Amino acid sequence: MLRERDRSERSGQPERPVPAEAAGAVAGAAAERGGADEETCGKLLDRVDRRIGQLLNAERARWSAVDPRVAVPVTAVAELVVAGGKRLRPLFCVTGYLAARPGAETAPAADDAVVDAAAALELLHAFALLHDDVMDGSSTRRGAPTAHTAHAARHARHVWAGESRRYGEGVAILAGDLALGYANRLAGGLPGPAARVWHELVAELIVGQQLDLSLAAESDADPDLARWVAVCKSGRYTVHRPLALGAALAGRPDLHPAFEAYGVAAGEAFQLRDDLLDVFGDAAATGKPAGLDLGQHKMTLLVALAAARDPRVARLVGRGGSADRDPAGLRAALLASGVRADVEARIDALVADARAALADAGLPDRWRLRLGELAGRVAYRDR
Template sequence: MEMTCIDTDQELAETARRTSKNLLQRMEQHLRTFLSAEHELWTAVDERAVGAVDALSELVAAGGKRIRPAFCIAGYLAADGDPENPAVVTAAAALEMLHVSALIHDDIIDASSHRRGLPTVHAHHSALHTRRAWQGEARRFGEGVALLVGDLALVYSEQLMAHAPAAVVPVWNRLRSELMIGQYMDMSAAAEFCVDPQLSRWIALAKSGHYTIHRPLAVGASAAGRPDLAPAFEKYGEAVGEAFQLRDDLLDAFGDSADTGKPAGLDFSQHKMTLLLGWAMQRDERIHSLITTPGHTPEEVRRHLVDTGVPHDIEKHIADLVEQGCAALADTPIDPVWRTELTHMATRVAYRTA
């Protein structure tokens, strides 16, 4: 009898994962179909008009982890949402399109040269301007194009979310404003570059805790008509999202750009006041001087960070956050299969290598 129960649990878990994977694949197809239709629409206007759409399509096609759509779908299915209802597919697609918008703008802010293993939108168009010897300044042209492509993605995200149930609107609105304010605060903190762990944690929550995990889960639950899950998803999402951001900080500092698809050490060069750097500078004031001194190398900063012991402490904090997040689901009225799956998802995002 016990073996039968285990087999049944495993079958249910496999079914849940297959359903989630199928919805993610449908989301990918929906994005491709949507962008293809936009390509045809603007080709009919002028062959040059498709440039912005094509730049967006290339970035979407380049891949990405699709974390936000995955959590949206998980929240929807955990809330007993009907997998045949196309509403969750469009909601997940809207979240990914919003993320693409944020990435394009973020790359301008950070002066990043690569994203998902390809030249960033602004870097590509700056180089195009130079190769073709066009008028004006190549850098301004590239950044201007990227701003517009990012804005186009923002417009498309709204068009996509318009097909989701009206119940998602409040959380969708909060998610977007939170993201923008979080980005603004991130820039301000980088400019001031003052040690403020409390501010660093708030930024991490706004940009990852809420934006990456909590709000996508809430969008999914709202689309399924289960707003009662919001408190548990908030506790889970904030904890797991902070763990996600801390892993991102560690990957930026110590990761391999061949794996991450973007330059390493950007947080150093852009003076990002991450929790990792904030804690390290509390222990060793020389790190602040090192990062703000022109000509420093990422290797130098890494050595000092390791000497403080902060990376090790961050790893312990990540483990605690994952445990806290999963504990928040203990008494949540969802199928145990999805409680287990969300636990697995928390581990995957907190301990990813790219």
């Protein structure tokens, strides 16, 4: 059911000098271990996709037996999942788990737990996207119509009673609720430390969304609050908490401080790249409309930083401003403000901070390097 992901990544080079006479042996052993690590990670991620597919297929069959209409929200979740996505949260969860138990003997029960946890993270992400798209009025996601758009159009085609927009949004909200329910079902067997990470992650995501809505509604361009939204709603939920979840399942709570420092920095870089892609990215590559956040008057960290340094941007995003009516004008002001270069420099610094956070974490070099590569992957992506 689920499409194979692209797991291609750049290969890293050891940062510590190796004596010349041993370089060949070390490089060969590192390549062998790295290849085995990537294969193990890939197998677990494939199991994550299968786990999600089995759950959604079973649920769709179960509810379709009652009436095909009952299975509509299950199908909406499944269509979003199979449409693609980067699978970053499962990737960080599995990587955190494997990095915390390098060289350990196979532990089927622990592997099963991390597969369920990573699958729960992807379904939690589906919940967030389905609801986000309704709140943002987005027409496309991952290159396809959003759930609320597709079902509003279906309502209109059949000339059903009531308002098409409300029907489409209702279907999408129920699909998001169902995705959250499935995520909690998969996470229901997590042991105590991992369960605490999970519950904190879910709460952070939702309250971060609330502050995001409030800042947009009130036209509050506060860089500190915008950063809090970026870290809480996106950074922790994308990088920090999935890593901590994997480490908790591996029985390594001692890694949590290093993973938090790494995850918060890499997660903020991830969100800043998201902000740049929204303003300056290619909709064909990102799979969603360009300038959507600008059109919704979102107080992203990019916009808040620009408003703090440029009076013209501050006027456009302030109360009574025209940002929600003229995203092209705001985009031009953002470009002229020079904030793009500042944000790129900030991303570079955050990636360096993320990598430095792992220096004394006690991780094997190959996992430290792999996580360093992943920080670059989320910070310098084009979609």
